[in-house]
Amino acid sequence: MHPKAKALNKLNNQLDKQISKENQPLFTDMMVYLRGADISEVDQELVRRDMTEMVLSAQARGEGLEDLIKGDYKAFCDEIIASLPKKTPKQKWIDALDITFMALAILLPILTLLSKDFITMMGDVFAGRPNDLMMPITLGQALAIGFILLASLLIIRFITKTAFNIETTWHKVLLGLLAGLVFAGIFLLLISLNHIVLFSLHILVILGISLAFYLVHKVLERM
Numbered sequence: 001m002h003p004k005a006k007a008l009n010k011l012n013n014q015l016d017k018q019i020s021k022e023n024q025p026l027f028t029d030m031m032v033y034l035r036g037a038d039i040s041e042v043d044q045e046l047v048r049r050d051m052t053e054m055v056l057s058a059q060a061r062g063e064g065l066e067d068l069i070k071g072d073y074k075a076f077c078d079e080i081i082a083s084l085p086k087k088t089p090k091q092k093w094i095d096a097l098d099i100t101f102m103a104l105a106i107l108l109p110i111l112t113l114l115s116k117d118f119i120t121m122m123g124d125v126f127a128g129r130p131n132d133l134m135m136p137i138t139l140g141q142a143l144a145i146g147f148i149l150l151a152s153l154l155i156i157r158f159i160t161k162t163a164f165n166i167e168t169t170w171h172k173v174l175l176g177l178l179a180g181l182v183f184a185g186i187f188l189l190l191i192s193l194n195h196i197v198l199f200s201l202h203i204l205v206i207l208g209i210s211l212a213f214y215l216v217h218k219v220l221e222r223m
Contacts, residue, residue, distance in 0.1 A: 002040075008048075008049060009045050012052060015049065015053070015056070018056055019052065019056065020059055023055055023065040026073065027051075027052075029073070029164050030051065032159065033077050036156075036159075036160025036161055037081045038081075039081060039086060040087060043085070047084070054068065073164055094220055097220055098221050099149075100149065101213045101214070101216045101217040103145075104145065104210070105213035105214035105217055107145045107148060107149070108206065108209065108210045108213070109206065111145065112135055112206050115141070117135055117136055118135065118203070121133060132202075133203045133204070134200045134201065134202055135202070135203050136197040136199075137197070138193065138194045138195070138197055138198065139198055140191070140192065140193035140194035141190070142198060144186050144189045147182075147185050147186060148186060151181075152182075155178055155179070155182070158174075
């Protein structure tokens with residue numbers, strides 16, 4: 001998250017605590033929908049701040065969020081979003097790369113540390129047996145990382161675009177099916193293709209690459 005957006009996010013989190021329990025569910029749906037908008041993180045947080053202050057003012061008058069908007073909540077959010085500048089193609093590419101590098105920085109060490117090869121390696125190290133600390137990178141792991149990244153983006157997009165239907169049965173069922181398919185796909189990829197070794201890397205090199213991915217992510221999020 002951009003430093004300015006992060007600072008606004010921190011302030012907004014404090015303001016959100018003042019929103020009543022009655023207004024919180026609908027307000028949360030509106031914020032989730034806003035996260036899927038094609039606007040910058042800074043603009044998202046600025047809109048969030050304005051809407052929070054609007055809700056708090058209504059609460060002070062004894063009104064609820066439903067009384068304040070009186071209509072189609074999605075259309076209300078769309079009207080606000082339409083008044084803001086959209087992300088430029090450059091910003092979209094930067095955001096896509098930022099998400100990719102952040103995901104790689106997290107998933108690469110996780111899949112490595114959870115692999116049976118790493119468990120075997122640790123067993124050898126603690127038992128004093130010789131081990132070259134080389135970790136095989138398999139086709140299953142590589143495809144699993146890509147699958148997780150793509151599935152995560154699709155699920156997030158689904159949640160943000162259907163935020164106002166989140167309590168409906170079909171929404172919950174479909175979301176559950178998507179999550180189930182993701183876990184099943186990851187499991188099948190790791191089981192069926194984990195025997196195909198693409199190359200091997202020293203465990204410290206893998207951790208170093210993960211750190212490099214994280215540093216690239218930190219640079220990109222400031223752009």
